[in-house]
Amino acid sequence: MPSRLRPTPLLLALAFLAFLAVPAFQDESMTSFCFRLLELVAMTYSLNLITGYLGYVDFGHIVFYGVGAYTTALLLSGGVALHPALLILPGGAAALLFGLLAGYPALRLRGAYFAIATFSINEAMKAVVLNVDWLGGSEGIPLARYIRLELTTAYYVLLGIAAAVAAFSYTAVRQKFGLGMLAIREDEDVAEALAIDTTRYKLLTYALSGAVAGLAGGIVGLAHVYVSTEYFDVGKSIEMFVIMMLGGAGTALGPLLGAFLYFLIKDFLILRSPHLHLVIFGLIIVFIVLFLPAGLVGYLRERSGRLRALLE
Amino acid sequence: MAGQAVRAEAAGGQGLLVLRGVTKRFGGLVAVQGVSFAVAEGETVGLIGPNGAGKTTLFNVITGAVAPEGGEIRLGGERIDGLRPHEIAQRGVRRTYQIVRPFPNLSLLDNVLIGSLFGGTGRAGEAARERAREMLAFVGLTDKAAMLARDLNLAEKKKLELARALASGPQLLLLDEVLAGLNPVEIDRSLALLAEIKGRLGTTIVMVEHVMRAVLRVSDRVVVLHQGEKIAEGRPEVVAGDPRVIEAYLGERVG
Ligand SMILES: Nc1ncnc2c1ncn2[C@@H]1O[C@H](COP(=O)(O)OP(=O)(O)OP(=O)(O)O)[C@@H](O)[C@H]1O
Ligand SMILES: [Mg+2]
Numbered sequence: 001m002p003s004r005l006r007p008t009p010l011l012l013a014l015a016f017l018a019f020l021a022v023p024a025f026q027d028e029s030m031t032s033f034c035f036r037l038l039e040l041v042a043m044t045y046s047l048n049l050i051t052g053y054l055g056y057v058d059f060g061h062i063v064f065y066g067v068g069a070y071t072t073a074l075l076l077s078g079g080v081a082l083h084p085a086l087l088i089l090p091g092g093a094a095a096l097l098f099g100l101l102a103g104y105p106a107l108r109l110r111g112a113y114f115a116i117a118t119f120s121i122n123e124a125m126k127a128v129v130l131n132v133d134w135l136g137g138s139e140g141i142p143l144a145r146y147i148r149l150e151l152t153t154a155y156y157v158l159l160g161i162a163a164a165v166a167a168f169s170y171t172a173v174r175q176k177f178g179l180g181m182l183a184i185r186e187d188e189d190v191a192e193a194l195a196i197d198t199t200r201y202k203l204l205t206y207a208l209s210g211a212v213a214g215l216a217g218g219i220v221g222l223a224h225v226y227v228s229t230e231y232f233d234v235g236k237s238i239e240m241f242v243i244m245m246l247g248g249a250g251t252a253l254g255p256l257l258g259a260f261l262y263f264l265i266k267d268f269l270i271l272r273s274p275h276l277h278l279v280i281f282g283l284i285i286v287f288i289v290l291f292l293p294a295g296l297v298g299y300l301r302e303r304s305g306r307l308r309a310l311l312e
Numbered sequence: 313m314a315g316q317a318v319r320a321e322a323a324g325g326q327g328l329l330v331l332r333g334v335t336k337r338f339g340g341l342v343a344v345q346g347v348s349f350a351v352a353e354g355e356t357v358g359l360i361g362p363n364g365a366g367k368t369t370l371f372n373v374i375t376g377a378v379a380p381e382g383g384e385i386r387l388g389g390e391r392i393d394g395l396r397p398h399e400i401a402q403r404g405v406r407r408t409y410q411i412v413r414p415f416p417n418l419s420l421l422d423n424v425l426i427g428s429l430f431g432g433t434g435r436a437g438e439a440a441r442e443r444a445r446e447m448l449a450f451v452g453l454t455d456k457a458a459m460l461a462r463d464l465n466l467a468e469k470k471k472l473e474l475a476r477a478l479a480s481g482p483q484l485l486l487l488d489e490v491l492a493g494l495n496p497v498e499i500d501r502s503l504a505l506l507a508e509i510k511g512r513l514g515t516t517i518v519m520v521e522h523v524m525r526a527v528l529r530v531s532d533r534v535v536v537l538h539q540g541e542k543i544a545e546g547r548p549e550v551v552a553g554d555p556r557v558i559e560a561y562l563g564e565r566v567g
Contacts, residue, residue, distance in 0.1 A: 176429050176436065183426045186415035193375055195401035195431030195480065305458055 008253055008312040009170060015256055016163045023152045035155050035223065037259055042162035042216045043236070044243045044255035045169055049209035051241075052249035053169070053178065054202060055185025056107070057115040059237055060122030061213060063102075064095040066231040068214025069221035070129065071095075073141045076222070084149050085157050088218030095214020099207030107202045110188070119234070126232035140228025147222060154223035158216065165212045170252040170312065181205055185250070242285055248295030252312045257296055327386075328353040328516050329374070329484055334383035334393075336366070336373050336540075343369040345540040346383065351484070356510055356517040358531030358548065360524075362560055365537040367520040368410055371486050375407055376400040387484065402431055404483035408473040408490055410520070416462035420472055423461050424448055427479030447475040451505060467498045471505075478509065485509070487519040491526050499523065506530055528552060536560070 022034045047061045068091035076087055106117040129135045172178030180201045183191035192198045221227040239262075247258025265284060269277035292299050301308045327350030336344040344366040351357045359367050372378045374385060376397040385393040392400050406427075415423050424444040428435055435443055448454050451471040456464070461472055470490050477485060490506075491499050503526055509515050510530070521527045527534060527548060534551045536544040538560040544551050551557055 179422060179426050179429060182418060182422070183415060186418060187413055189377060189397070190409075190413050190415070191426075192397040193377065193401055193407060194427055194476070195398050196426075197398050308460075309458065 006312075007310050011253060012166055012170060012256065016159065016166070019159050019162075020156075023155055028151070031151055031155055035151065035158060037263060038155070038158045038162050039216060039220055040239065040243055040262070041256055041259045042158060042165060043213055044240045044247075044259060045162065045165040046209045046212035046216070047237075047240045048169060048244055048249060048251075048255050049165075049181075049212075050206055052244060052251070052254065053173070053181040053185060054205045056110075056202065056206070057112075058118045058206075058209075059115050059234070059241075060118035060120070061209070061240060062232060062234060062237040063118075063122035063125050064099065064210035064213035065217035065220075065236070066122075066125060066129070066229075067098045067210075068092055068095045068217035069227045069231045070135065070141070070217075071214070072218035073143055073221050073227040074135075076143055076146050077141055084147060084219075084222050085153070087222065088157070088215050091218030092211045092215035095217070096207045096211040098214075099210030100203060103203050103206040103210075107199070107206060122232055122234060122237070126229050129229055129232065136228070138229065140226060140230075143222065143225040143227070147225060149222050149225070151223060154219050157219045158223075161212065161215050161219070166252065166256065169255075173252070173312070177201075177204075182250075245285070245288055245293075245295050248297030248299070248301070251295070251297040251301070254295055254297045261296065327351050328355075328388060329518070330386040331370075331374075332384050332386075334370070334373060334385060335381050336369055336378060337381050342540050344373065344380070344537075347537070347540075347542050348383075349535050349542060349545055351516060351518055353516055354514055355532050356506075356519065356530055358527040358534040359518055359520045359537065360522070360527055360534060361537035361543075364539075366540040367537055368488055370537070371407055371488055371518075371520065374400075374486065375405055404431070404480075405486065406477035406480060406482035406484070407486040408470065408477055408488055410488040410492070412466065412469040412473055414461035414464070414469050414472050414476070417460060419458050420448060420453055420461055420464075420475075421445070421457040423472055424475045424479050427476035431480040433480045444475075444479055447479045450478070450508075451475045452501075466493050467495075467502075470494070470502070474505070478513070478515075481513075483516060485515050485517045487517060487521075489520055489522060491521060491523045499526065503530065524552070 019034060019038060023031050043065065047058060050056050050058045050061070068088070071094035072087050072091035075090055080087065102121050106114060106121065109117050130138055173182060180196050183194065183196055184198055184201060188198055217231055221231065243258035243262045244255060246261045247254030247256065266281065269280050273280060294302055297311050300311055329351040332348045334344055334347045335342070347370065359370065361367055373380045376395055380393055384391060387403055387405065392403065421444055424447050425440060428440045428443040445457070448457050451474055453468060453471055453475065461469065464472060474490060491502055494502060507530065510517060519530065531548050533546065534548045535542060536551060536557050543556050543560060544554045
């Protein structure tokens with residue numbers, strides 16, 4: 001195929017370059033707003049791997065975020081003296097391992113059964129953290145006395161995570177690994193009959209997307225110098241779903257566009273209708289699910305073959 | 313009957329695919345009952361029988377999609393029953409589906425590319441892509457390569473499945489009613505394709521087919537199933553005249 005202009009990587013690169021420039025304005029509130037935005041971008045890209053590309057609905061995806069955050073926090077409070085940017089690596093590794101262990105039984109389930117299992121996995125972990133003393137219990141783990149991390153540093157680390165998972169999403173679907181994920185999403189039995197080791201692919205995707213969420217959880221915990229069971233809050237899982245659905249599940253642009261849209265709509269609604277904004281937001285979500293099930297990018301892709309080639 | 317069994321045994325010794333006493337039950341229903349036959353390398357075997365005879369189930373058993381309760385299946389001398397489907401596929405078995413199952417939301421090219429990337433083909437990157445394009449050209453779908461599979465008509469979907477199955481260069485191809493639902497012109501085109509797969513690629517084929525004209529024309533040998541059991545086996549023109557076969561089909565039409 002002749003190489004032509006590809007808008008998708010261009011858009012992604014521009015967006016992440018814009019993010020890169022944000023701290024230069026030295027506006028604390030703007031940086032912290034973008035930090036929150038990036039957190040959701042990274043998390044949604046991570047969810048998109050398992051749910052958008054592999055087709056396994058993960059309602060408990062936030063569990064990886066919690067595992068990453070707690071691992072990092074425990075190492076820090078336990079006296080492990082590493083640069084904070086390195087301290088999140090064991091958090092990501094713990095999330096990866098957790099994904100392999102939890103995924104092994106859970107991924108035998110399909111469809112709604114898997115979704116329910118992931119939800120339960122998260123609730124179980126949350127209960128463990130709440131009830132085990134050395135995990136901080138309901139108090140959580142305050143980190144302020146171990147570390148003082150510049151927001152800018154945390155911001156760049158999070159930006160790196162988000163950009164990396166976005167780039168991976170874009171490139172994966174042109175390669176063996178990504179096509180294997182898509183085949184499983186489309187028809188798992190057929191994928192298996194085409195010699196795809198579906199068990200391995202599913203486990204790897206689940207653990208890998210978990211590792212990304214674990215890294216994100218780690219850096220957010222360090223930035224806020226506090227972790228608690230809030231890090232297992234399923235509300236955030238739902239937020240990620242909304243963003244993914246808004247933008248378009250299974251696309252490389254979806255999570256980024258979805259996150260922007262999400263914040264635009266949410267802020268607009270909060271300003272216009274401070275009391276009813278959640279209700280209206282809920283209605284918008286229902287509307288999207290009913291009329292734009294493929295999300296914005298998915299909808300545009302379905303409109304024409306030309307757009308499909310341009311937006312990925 | 314006994315004579316045929318002996319012949320099947322004999323062929324079984326050096327067949328690419330050898331089934332011995334394969335049985336599959338669904339609860340109380342015996343879908344496949346003690347079926348034995350062999351397929352030699354390069355051969356095209358027609359698998360026929362009335363509705364519900366167990367043809368598709370036999371394909372599901374061979375590919376590992378369902379586990380048999382009894383019997384053994386060998387591919388190139390090696391037991392494959394009990395292996396997981398992807399392991400059997402890894403050994404060069406590919407199939408198409410009676411009710412078509414292309415990957416609906418992927419482009420035709422990606423559908424076939426997946427076929428050419430997996431299964432120890434050793435192909436990667438541009439080589440795999442090139443192979444996928446070749447296979448699309450082979451079935452005459454080059455113009456539609458960028459379309460989504462779900463937007464194809466039935467005849468095209470069947471061709472796409474064929475291209476996807478061929479992309480890995482399989483040893484054994486199991487075709488489940490690739491001609492059903494096609495109009496006479498499309499049937500002729502598909503038959504020409506099959507002849508080419510057989511002639512040019514030398515692929516060993518087992519084809520389930522209701523279109524008798526096609527079975528008689530393409531098959532070297534025919535195996536007849538009826539209510540899960542093999543009731544006849546032999547050269548197509550001989551089997552077509554076998555009273556038991558006629559009765560099985562007539563019984564279906566009348567009853
Ligand atoms: N998964 C299953 N569960 C229960 N019964 C099944 C299953 N698959 C097939 N059967 C039954 O097994 C028998 C054989 O079915 P099969 O689909 O193999 O027949 P067939 O020869 O392919 O028929 P057709 O020509 O209609 O495609 C039928 O009675 C069918 O209802
Ligand atoms: Mg059938």
